[in-house]
Amino acid sequence: xxxxxxxxxxxLLILGAGILAALTLRSEYIFFACYTVLQFIVxxxxxxxxxxxxxxxxxxxxxxxxxxxxxxxxxxxAFAAPFWLSLIAAGAISGLAxxxxxxxxxxxxxxxxxxxxxxxxxxLHTFIVNWDFVGGARGMIVMPSEEFLFxxxxxxxxxxxxxxxxxxxxxxxxxxxxxxxxxxxxxxRDDEVAAECSGVPTLRLKVIAASLSGMLIGLxxxxxxxxxTYVDPASAFSxxxxxxxxxxPLIGGTGSWIGPVVGAILIAGIQVITxxxxxxxxxxxxxxxxxxxxxxxxxxxxxxxxxxxxxxxxA
Numbered sequence: 001x002x003x004x005x006x007x008x009x010x011x012l013l014i015l016g017a018g019i020l021a022a023l024t025l026r027s028e029y030i031f032f033a034c035y036t037v038l039q040f041i042v043x044x045x046x047x048x049x050x051x052x053x054x055x056x057x058x059x060x061x062x063x064x065x066x067x068x069x070x071x072x073x074x075x076x077x078a079f080a081a082p083f084w085l086s087l088i089a090a091g092a093i094s095g096l097a098x099x100x101x102x103x104x105x106x107x108x109x110x111x112x113x114x115x116x117x118x119x120x121x122x123x124l125h126t127f128i129v130n131w132d133f134v135g136g137a138r139g140m141i142v143m144p145s146e147e148f149l150f151x152x153x154x155x156x157x158x159x160x161x162x163x164x165x166x167x168x169x170x171x172x173x174x175x176x177x178x179x180x181x182x183x184x185x186x187x188x189r190d191d192e193v194a195a196e197c198s199g200v201p202t203l204r205l206k207v208i209a210a211s212l213s214g215m216l217i218g219l220x221x222x223x224x225x226x227x228x229t230y231v232d233p234a235s236a237f238s239x240x241x242x243x244x245x246x247x248x249p250l251i252g253g254t255g256s257w258i259g260p261v262v263g264a265i266l267i268a269g270i271q272v273i274t275x276x277x278x279x280x281x282x283x284x285x286x287x288x289x290x291x292x293x294x295x296x297x298x299x300x301x302x303x304x305x306x307x308x309x310x311x312x313x314x315a
Contacts, residue, residue, distance in 0.1 A: 007174065011167045018163040022156040031155040033272045035227060038162040039220050040268040043241070044248040044260035045169040046216030050098075051246070052254030053182060054209045055189030056109075060101070060117030061245040063124045064094050064214045066236035068221030073134045073231055076142055083148055087161075087222045094218020095211045102210035106203055109192065125237045139232025142225035158227050162220075169216050173257040176212070185209055217245070240284055244268070247287045251294045253301025262302050 022031070043061060051058050068090035075081035075089060105116045129137045150157040176182045184205045187195035196202050225231045244267065252263025267290065271283045298305035 011171060015163060015167060018160060022150060022160055028153065028155050031159040035155065035159045035162050036272055037265060037268040038166040040244060040248060041166045041261055041264040042162070042169045042216055042220040043245040044252070044264040045173045046213050046220065047245045048249040048254055048260040049173060049176060049216070050209045050213035052249050052260070053176065053185040053189065054206060056206065057114045058117045058213065059114050059242065060121045061217055062237045062242040063121035064097065064217035065221035065241060066124065066128065067094050067097055068218030069224040069231055069236045070128060070134055072222050072225045073140055073142055076225070077134065083226065087219065090222035091215045091219045095215035098210040098214025099207050102207040121237065125233055129233050135232065137233060139230055141230050143229055144226045148226065154226065158223050161223055165219050170257065170261060172212065177257045181205060181208060243284060243287060247291045251290055251301055253303030255300055256303050259301050259303040
């Protein structure tokens with residue numbers, strides 16, 4: 001049995017276990033907490049496709065997340081659209097926005113690209129604040145319909161949706177890493193000029209990476225209005241969300257597909273526990289401290305640190 005088939009079967013087993021848990025467990029908080037962790041896995045993996053694989057640091061995570069969230073809000077209010085349609089639309093619109101960003105910033109690299117992504121978030125935030133149809137600055141309440149509920153629970157439905165999205169995001173990230181696209185993105189990350197001189201289609205690869213990254217982050221944002229039941233620009237464009245989605249892959253390790261998953265599970269898990277036991281105000285402090293620690297002692301993240309330790313042991 002080849003590796004891809006084993007990985008696919010493992011994903012199906014995890015999905016099956018999630019469905020079984022939703023059928024048997026009654027604790028709503030478990031599904032609430034798991035949804036939060038899974039959401040950050042999707043965000044972390046999505047950010048890593050562009051920021052880790054291609055080396056283009058993206059400060060616009062919150063913008064893509066909000067784009068997905070407000071796509072759901074718009075379709076819910078305008079057409080009372082079913083959620084599956086909102087999910088598809090959010091992924092498509094966010095993916096197109098990512099491609100557009102890549103084309104518009106084709107000549108920008110390093111800090112200039114990062115500033116451009118930040119500017120995109122500011123522009124979109126200003127547009128949403130002044131768009132009364134989706135609530136503007138005052139926000140909007142969005143309640144899930146009866147058809148959306150799984151065994152009468154919105155948290156269970158959202159958990160299963162986000163579990164499927166997380167598994168799909170991990171599968172995409174893993175396939176990219178071991179494909180020609182992944183090798184091309186690694187060349188772009190190491191030296192884009194040398195990659196271009198070697199015949200690597202850098203523009204096409206950046207557009208693919210930005211599109212997939214935007215799509216996954218937008219998909220993570222699509223269920224958010226139903227999860228929070230209230231959306232406003234402050235929550236959709238959250239600074240905490242942007243910092244977490246950048247810090248998690250850096251702490252876990254951007255050199256592999258598993259690094260962002262490890263970082264997201266670790267940081268989001270700690271934050272979920274801290275929110276309940278102490279205060280959510282400590283979440284950004286925890287991320288900041290851990291980021292400083294890992295940048296100092298393990299600049300390649302948790303996964304990179306373990307790989308280096310293995311090489312030393314068998315050297």
